[in-house]
Amino acid sequence: MKTICILTSYFPPETGAASNRIAHMAHGLTKQGYNVTVITPLPNYPTGKVFKPFKGRFKHTSIENNITIHRLWIYASNSKNKIKRLIAMLSYSFSLVWFFLFNKLPHKIIIQSPPLLVAFTCMLFLRKSKHKLILNVSDLWPIAGLELGTFKKNLSYHILEKIEHYNYKKADLILGQSNEILSHITSIQAKKETILYRNYPDFEPPKIDKKHVSKGKIKIVYAGLLGHAQGIYKLCQKLDYTNIEFHIYGMGAEQQKIEAYISKHKELSIFYHGGVSREELHVALKTYDLTIIPLLNRIYGSVPSKIFEYARLGLPMIYFGGGEGETVIKKYALGWIAESGNYNHLNRVINSISLSQINSNVKSDIQKQALTHFDFKQQLKKLSKAL
Known part of the structure; x- marks a missing residue:
């Protein structure tokens, strides 16, 4: 049987795009x-604390859905302090080195980047081996950190x-989740073999409810990480609530600030629903008219995986992040574009949308685009051939 190892810093039961992306890849393979x-840290994201079932362990090995998962010790932290974040990355790197010394790895190894230092550890210690090293680049660091102000x-x-x-340089094959990422990599390593590997989801697409008719205010939803990069706290402050309700799902660094803001501004139509499972979220998303995909700053190379997930659900989008994500939204007619960082323009775009424009036919068309152009299985077959 063909064997492969995936080295990642995020994996379920952790939530978020990063863990979902790698889980889909693992199950697909x-x-x-x-x-x-799969080799990954003891689950700790996004809370910054090792989850209860895994506390006090140095290593935990299990077999889940025919995947062998080794979870290694990490100094867990979600602190904004750069030193603590560095220690957390280095602690996982230390665990990886320990694992490499005492365990035999398959010939083919997929290494997730970022985190940059974790990927570097893998490349450094496996460079002289006979392994085929596949680097899976989902964001460009340190460029993204520069644009985020980190x-x-x-x-x-x-x-x-x-x-x-x-x-x-040390990777035998590089996967990039956007054309911008691949362009950047080939500008550094011109002859490197690369593959565009988008973050397509893999779930049964729901049927669009043709009988559902929305009334009253437009219900806009955000679901995902409540971190600095997404800027949901600022979005709460800047939105015009005259014709909309704003519903929020997720957890992260800005959660407490968002909850405090909602508590102080009960006159605004903002509703925080906490963190829910992906399955629960998919059910809840059916009840909303639009979703918003924001980035506080345009990040070169970033194409949020939410685009592909929401398209499969048939949920129209307002994209507010600039870059290649805009190109995808426009090319496949998935929704509306607001100029990155321009909240006045965002509100004008929202106020220009009527409920009559968000009907079942529009949602069906969006879902058809996803099923035709964002096919996880076809993409995986392409990857499998390259491996």
């Missing part, structure tokens, strides 16, 4: 006939750039 092993162009930034370039 098993269906392609691979014996899949980094400044100083010595530390240039060190991270050298690490990034080293990772690309």
Whole structure:
């Protein structure tokens, strides 16, 4: 049987796009006939605390859905303190080195990046082996950190750039989730073999309810991480609530600020529903008219995986993040575009939308686009051939 290992910093039962993306890949590869092993930290994201069933362990191994999962020790933290975040990454890197020394790995290894330092650890310690190293790049670091304001162009930034370039050099194959990512990589390693590997979801598409008719205010929903990059707290402050309700699902660093803002502004139509499972979320999303996909700042290389998930659900989108995501929304007629960072334009776009424009035919058309152009199984077959 073909064997493959996936090295990742995120995996279920952790929530979010990163863990879902890798879980889909792992399950998909098993269906392609691979014996899949996943190496990941003890689950701790996004709370920054190791989940209760795994507390006090140095390592936990299980077999779930025919996938062998090794969960390794990590100093868990979601602190904004850069030193603590660095210690967390280094602790997982230490666990990986320990694992590499005492365990035999399959010939083919997929390494998730970011985190940049974790990917570097894998590349450094496996570079002289006979393994085929496949780097799966979902975001461009340190560029993304610079655009988010996390980094400044100083010595530390240039060190991270050298690490990034080293990772690309040592990879035998690179997967990138956007054309911008692949363009950046080939500008550094011109002859490197690359594949566009989008974050397509893999679930049974729901039937569009043709009898459902929305009334009253337009119900807009955001579901996902409540972190700095998404800017949901600022969005709550800037939205015009005259004709809309704004519903929020998820957890993250801005959660307490969002809850406090809602508590102080009960006159506004903002509703926070907490974190729910992906299955529960898919059921809940059927009740909303529109979803919004925001980024506080345009991030080069970023194409939010929510685009592909919502399209499969048939949910029209307002995209508010700039970059390649805009191109996808426009090309496949998935919804509306608001100029990145321009909240006045965002409100004008929202106020221009009427409930009559969000009918079952529109939702069906969006879902058809997803089923035709965002096919996970076809993409996986392409990846399997390249492996």
